[in-house]
Amino acid sequence: QVQLVESGGGLVQAGGSLRLSCAASGRTFSNYAMGWFRQAPGKEREFVAAAISWSGGNTYYADSVKGRFTISRDNAKNTVYLQMNSLKPEDTAVYYCAAAFRTTITPMLYRAGSYGYWGQGTQVTVSS
Numbered sequence: 001q002v003q004l005v006e007s008g009g010g011l012v013q014a015g016g017s018l019r020l021s022c023a024a025s026g027r028t029f030s031n032y033a034m035g036w037f038r039q040a041p042g043k044e045r046e047f048v049a050a051a052i053s054w055s056g057g058n059t060y061y062a063d064s065v066k067g068r069f070t071i072s073r074d075n076a077k078n079t080v081y082l083q084m085n086s087l088k089p090e091d092t093a094v095y096y097c098a099a100a101f102r103t104t105i106t107p108m109l110y111r112a113g114s115y116g117y118w119g120q121g122t123q124v125t126v127s128s
Helices: 106-110
Strands: 003-007 010-013 018-025 032-039 046-051 059-061 069-074 079-084 093-101 122-127
Touching: 003 093, 018 032, 018 093, 018 122, 032 069, 032 079, 046 069, 046 079, 046 106, 059 069, 059 106
Parallel strands: 010 122
Antiparallel strands: 003 018, 018 079, 032 046, 032 093, 046 059, 069 079, 093 122
16 A cells, blocks of 8 residues: 655645645555646546656656646655646646556556555645
């Protein structure tokens, strides 16, 4: 089992920044790909970003956040972060942290169904 706890959400004005954190416990953190997803009211959960700690530690982003959001992970602290800059009202959603075992191939990291462990979510609201 992997337990995930997100923090850092809140209310911010458009153009502002927030940093989300996700603390993991229970298994070897470095063996898991870590992802961030978000879900706005009435919409499906969508991929935001993912990071792995093998094969050079690659990161992956949705086109909608590329250049504005940065995912990073600190394996020593068992924590993954999502730095969100230049926030827009359309970024408003509940943000979820998720973990997928390292056998997950890269194309599957974009799919919510590939992740076996999820946090409870943290609300991000961007006002215009």
